Amino acid sequence: MKRLISISLRLLISGVLLALLFREHNLIADIVPRLRALLTNWPWTLAGIAFAFLSLFLAATRWHIILRGQVPDLPFHIVLRTEIISAFFNISSVGVVGGDTYKIMSLSRRLPGQTMPVSVSLVLDHLTGLISVAVLFAVCMLARASHWNEIGHDLRMLITGYAMYVGGAVVGLAISWFSFKPSLLTWGRRKFPRTMGNPRLAGLIARLTRVHEVAARLWRRTLSASLVSIVMHTAFFMSFYCGLLAVGGAAPVLDVLTAMPIVDAAASLPVSISGLGVRERTFEALLAGLANVPEAVGVSASLAGWLFNLFWGIVGGVMFLRAKHTAIIPPEAQCA
Template sequence: MKRFASIILRLLISGVLLVLLFREHDLFAEIAPRFHALLTNWHWTLAGILCAFLSLFLASVRWHIILRGLVPDLPFGIVLRAELISAFFNISSVGVVGGDTYKIMALSRRLPGQTMPVSVSLVLDHLTGLVSVAALFGVCMLARASHWNEVGYDLRMLITGYGMYVGGALVGLFISWVSFTPNLLAWGRRTFPRTMGHPKLAGLIARLTKIHSVFAVLWQRTLSAAVVSTGMHTAFFLSFYCGLRAVGGVAPLLDVLTAMPIVDAAASLPVSVSGLGVRERTFEALLAGLANVPEAVGVSASLAGWIFSLFWGLVGGVLFLRARHTAIIPPEAVSA
């Protein structure tokens, strides 16, 4: 019942936001004509589709780098296929089952007994994404620091809030890493034997300790994955810049790269279907404030960028329908 209510709520929020957007910017008079420009500006459209694929490809490389620390014989093609199919679930899922769930299920089926390492690798994969996005956002903010006073008050509050969110996440990540080091946990068990020895808490600590130990083994691979992740996010953000140019809009590339981490974070909130409505409103506000892009153009550009990712999601859907759900890696090839 709760899951059904969540789905209905997401559909309702996306529907309301899109209706409000299309009432504010007439769908047929202001938005639809700009989508005709996708054919006229076909080179930008093609570039956007290719950037969206490059983002998925680099996401596969990033995850594969981490996974090979656990499963050295894992072919890259399996990871790329799982990434493409997960894109389909990311755009089609309205419930709690999305791309990450599919990736865990797909690789666990092919790697018997390796569900926990696969799940941990996916956690590390996302953490590298957090670090790389924070680095990109910081570089962009430094590059346009001289224009900070030109940004309106409301937009400054939004950008500052996102900066605090990312910075707080990095600090929390560091504290978590320190908190679950074996020596500190051993001290906690000696000092607070009743609390730390409680069955429920002990089980949680054991799982977190295992995650910590996996990260300790894979930290060098995680750093390499973070470098790849920077390229992955840059390619994804560039797909929206291509979308802006494809619908006839113009804005400095730096402004788009500055806005996109915030747009992506807003679209990732579990309040809508595939970020629809939330992404467009955020992109519209940021590009209007940073680069004076007309609001209707910003909405059209955001939808175009989403369509580029939607294209590869549909390709992933075709692969999923044709997939044979059989293990293609023999258990003896899987390392312990």
């Protein structure tokens, strides 16, 4: 019942947001003609689709780097296939099954008894994503620091709020890193046996401790994955820049790269289906404030970028329908 209510609310919110957008910017007169330009400006359309695939390829590369530290014999093509299919669930999910759930289920089925390493690798994968977005956003803000006073007050508040959010997350991650050192946890269990012995808290601490141990052991791989992640997010953001150019808009690429971390964070909030409505409104406001992009163009560009990534989600859906989920048998078992 709770899931049904959650899904219904997200459908309702997406519908209301899109209805308000298309009421403000006439769907037939303002949006559709610009989306038709995707055919006319086909080189930018193809570039956007290519950047969307590149982001998926690099996402698979990032995850594979971490996974190989725990499952050395896992082929890259399986991880890439899983990543593409998960794109289908990320786009189509209405709250029941998402991309991460599919990744864990798929690889756990292929790797019997390896559910924990797969889950831990996925947590590390997301943490490298957080670090890379923070780095990319900081670089973009430093690059356009001289134009800070040209931005409106409301937009400055939005950017500052996001900077505090992502900065606080990185600081929290650093604190957690030191908090889950074995020596500190041993001291905590000795000093606070009641609190640390609570079954729920103990289970959470055990899982986070496992993540800490794997990250400490695979720190070189984690660092490499973070560097790959910076390029991955850049490619994903560039798909929306191509969408802007494909619908006939124009803006400095730096402005788009500055806006996209905030847009992506807003679209990731569990309040709508695939971020629809939230993404368009945020992209519209940021591009209008940063680069004076007409609002209808901003909405169209956001929809175009979403369509580029939707393309690979549909490809992932076709691959999922044709997939045969067989277990990977270790070489030593085959010999036996």
